[in-house]
Amino acid sequence: MDDGSGPGDPAAAGSRSRDAGMTDSSSVAPAFDTKLYADGITFEGEDATLLRAIDDAGSLNAAVETLGRSYSRAHKRLSRLEEAFGSLVVSQRGGTGGGGSALTDRGRALLTRFERLRSGLSGVTEVAETVLPGEVIARTGEIATVETAAGRLRALAPPDAPAMFVTIRADTVTLQDADAAPPAAETSARNRFHGTVRGVEHGESVVTVTVDIGADRPLVALITDRSSDMLDLEPGAAVVTSFKTTATRATPRNPRE
């Protein structure tokens, strides 16, 4: 089951135009399936909803009823999952109400583990990012130095590709006051660019700031409104942007992209 766009419809992730697809390149939305692998099978979205339904309903029968699935299949699936993941549900046959099923601690833990992973993955698809084209000019191990329009930066990069896209997640970008910017030496070395604020877009309690750093596309930073107030950000303001190299990733690109 697709759970790549948070709860509900995968189409909800990006605003798409229904008509085209031919011309509008922005109509393709990133998505993903969350999985937990063990021993040979993977615990997926459908399995998570099944466990949740059992937890709610108190019986496998009632669970598959509400989900519109078949009992036999769900039971088999549960058996296979328990071979790999251990006991997930305890079932009583006979007794009050005819019996029932309930999640074990392990089953409940697996469910929260799944949700935790899903939350982390959803960050990749939901958070804005800026991608800068560049060329690798040096490399030490898994870290490459990439020359971009904004300047040189260091990022995790796969080997053997001279042309790269560097993608910088907005939630990893830190903004600092341009005047009081501390010297780079006394913190963990980081990618650091001076820029001027282009736009400030307020969310509920979070602010998306676009900063011109000399590239053709601005750097996007996601910070709390509290931070935004402290730095009193407004268009035209000078800021220092910084982001860790271990948090930015480069991927190969076609040289003429």
Place this chain on the structure above:
Amino acid sequence: MDDGSGPGDPAAAGSRSRDAGMTDSSSVAPAFDTKLYADGITFEGEDATLLRAIDDAGSLNAAVETLGRSYSRAHKRLSRLEEAFGSLVVSQRGGTGGGGSALTDRGRALLTRFERLRSGLSGVTEVAETVLPGEVIARTGEIATVETAAGRLRALAPPDAPAMFVTIRADTVTLQDADAAPPAAETSARNRFHGTVRGVEHGESVVTVTVDIGADRPLVALITDRSSDMLDLEPGAAVVTSFKTTATRATPRNPRE
């Protein structure tokens, strides 16, 4: 197709013990499927490998031959994909060698977009993280203040859950010299904890540092060896750890976990 563990076998992501599954809770490995959604269908891992094979082989026929798939199915799949994503391949019927197929710029761009997404998602499953249990004590919009064993921190959190797990990705944690730690006011406000280095594990050009910050589990930070040298990190050293609240996510947990 499963691509949640990088290229190849999904089992490669975590070292698992083949025998159990019953007792070893760490034998479950996170994984994912990368998807690009457009108009009604999703471009998935299989589609990506098909496009790559076409790009390599120069013809759809040779591509499906090397992949062991059927021509008819691959052709139909391509047609459906192109309805949603636009022209992905150009094909010539007849001519030298009987004809052939090649990727369009759009097709190649879709491929790199897919790979870029996959790279970002793989960061979630590959990078170490520390998860701290805690209780929500305040909330403003999508940001919650969570009380943990290490102290209070702020994180993105779903509504309506008092008990939370806060997960902090190692690549979002910044280390600073404890002596020269700048005041928190002049940067974007961040979660900040004093701690002492417990372990330093060297990778190829990257260092994993575990820092005791007062919780029962240490905070894990992933920094470059260059940064590690500058801070001259070693067990027992005092450091200041900091991480952005927009980069840390909280997920509901069972109160007794």
Place this chain on the structure above:
DNA sequence: GAGCGTTGTTCCGCCATAGACACAACGGGG
């Protein structure tokens, strides 16, 4: 002891998916 609703297990059949196969169209090369 009968009734009830659940678990646990098996078997059957439907249907969607994918491979296998066939065949026309195409266009350069020998």
Place this chain on the structure above:
DNA sequence: CCCCGTTGTGTCTATGGCGGAACAACGCTC
């Protein structure tokens, strides 16, 4: 002009997954 290998299209078939149904076992309640 024929040959070739590819594209493009349709059809047949096998397989796997899933729903549906049937039935025994179970244990509390009445």
